[in-house]
Amino acid sequence: MFQYTVQKMIGCIPILICVSILVFLLVHLTPGDPARLLAGPEAYEEDVESIREQLGLNEPLHTQYAEFITGAIRMDFGQSFRTNRPVMQDIRDRLPNTFQLAIVAVTWSVIFGVAVGVYAGIRPNSLGDSVSMGVSIIGVSAPSFWVGLLLMLLFAYQLGWLPASGIGDSPFTWDGFSRMIMPALTLGAATAAVMARMTRSSMLEVLHQDYIRTARSKGLNERVVIYRHALRNGLIPVVTLLGLQLGVLLGGAVITEQVFAWPGIGTLVINAIHARDYPTVQACILLIALIYVIVNLLVDLTYSVIDPRVRYD
């Protein structure tokens, strides 16, 4: 297991290096001169030149990349063009907010999605199955930003139960928690729908296996058969899906945060794209890709915990 973990971690390094090259090229492939952009359209050529010098844009491309990557390793992505603060400081302020939202969204969507999937899977073709699967396919089809607006319309504007947007001081106070409900519901909705569909089909597959028949013929309680025998094996493809869904969720956070004015990494990257603040765009995209790769590695390693048949050595 240890050897496998190390191998997998080493395997991620070339991917991350290539990701960093791609992200670095973002600035250099972009039409227009970042120095001119920073100096403004009215600036004198000498000022633009001095900014170019300052940013190291006159250096050869490989030297610039070497500087970028050594900076990235030290978590130093330079100054933001927009806020004039170190990019890492902006990220440090906002990353916990995105994590907070993502954790709540993942938690509710997994619990809810798996529960609905199990319910539908053990009652195939029943009314409950049809309704839950119908709702879940609509959930997959609805754009998340629109779901967010519908929630906002209902709970904030019509019923007045929840605040429409923003973030509270702490998620452990009612103000903080109530502000998180709608963004977390919005962010997790599609994941919950996908989870429910996957769990259902996985349960249907598993419930036809011989060991389930054996367990039933031993006279085990149906509850034990389903939760101890079927669900544990049925969850393996669901865990794989969870890894993929976390990427969707991280991407989805960009949109959800924008809907609810949630000050996370998503709003930071969108504001940066609009303002052509390339150091921030580079840093955010690199960081999200890094988180995605790490999460997928962790999901990969989780297999052995839930499926003893998977052996790595």
Next chain:
Amino acid sequence: MNKKVLLRLSRHRSARVGGALLLLVFFMAAFAPFLAPEGYNEQDLIMRLEGPSLEAPLGTDHLGRQLTSRIIWGARITLQIAFMATAIGLVIGTALGLTAGFYGGYIDRLIMGFMDVLIAFPGILLALAVVAILGPGLYNVMIAVGISGIPRFARLVRGSTLSVREKEYIEAGRALGANDPRILIYHVVPNVIGPIIVFATLRVGVSILQAAGVSFLGLGAQPPLPDWGGMVSQGREYLRGSWWVGVFPGIAIMMTVFGFNLIGDGIRDALDSRVRIAGKGQDPK
């Protein structure tokens, strides 16, 4: 798709619903000039933010433009983006996946290594990164969403190609003197096309959602084009008093994606001979 598959598809209940929805959207797109009450940018400021009525069935927006007209015209833009983006992913991804799976070795490692890099970015983020480079706009969104589909198609096609390339009919083709492009086009592609069709159909839905997301963030088709995602974004500002501005374009997006998802599920079941499709209802698996 052969006759048998088409027959199975025509019997599939949810595929029928999906087909009907898509027919409606295609009809709207094709006959927009005849169906829409007026042009998509015809403004009537006296009628601004009017609720749904007989005169304006889906209400009007902040510039007094009929939402019915804008949604009908918008079907053209949505389908255009979705099909172009899917086609970009499909053509480039399939070519790369076929090459990687068929030739194997360092070509496979090189291509799939690059695909692994692209897949390390969540889809919408990759699309946003590409839009950040190219700038906002209708065609740039197509390219951006299309690029994010390439690694997904490539992975799928490579996997199928790997299993097909060892088959006897490939060997027979070689023995008859067929060259690699001929074997790939006439022997490999027809045998890997099933999963590609299913994935492409589902991918059209994903492309619509991604493009709508990019437009919602203000980086897609620019006003006054009636892009559904952009219209929801405008509706956000008037949500409190004029809910219809953002709600109806969202329903249009959802119903279109829903249609593609149902058709995709139907094609998957129709291609899978293990799934029983009867006139009414079907096997759970």
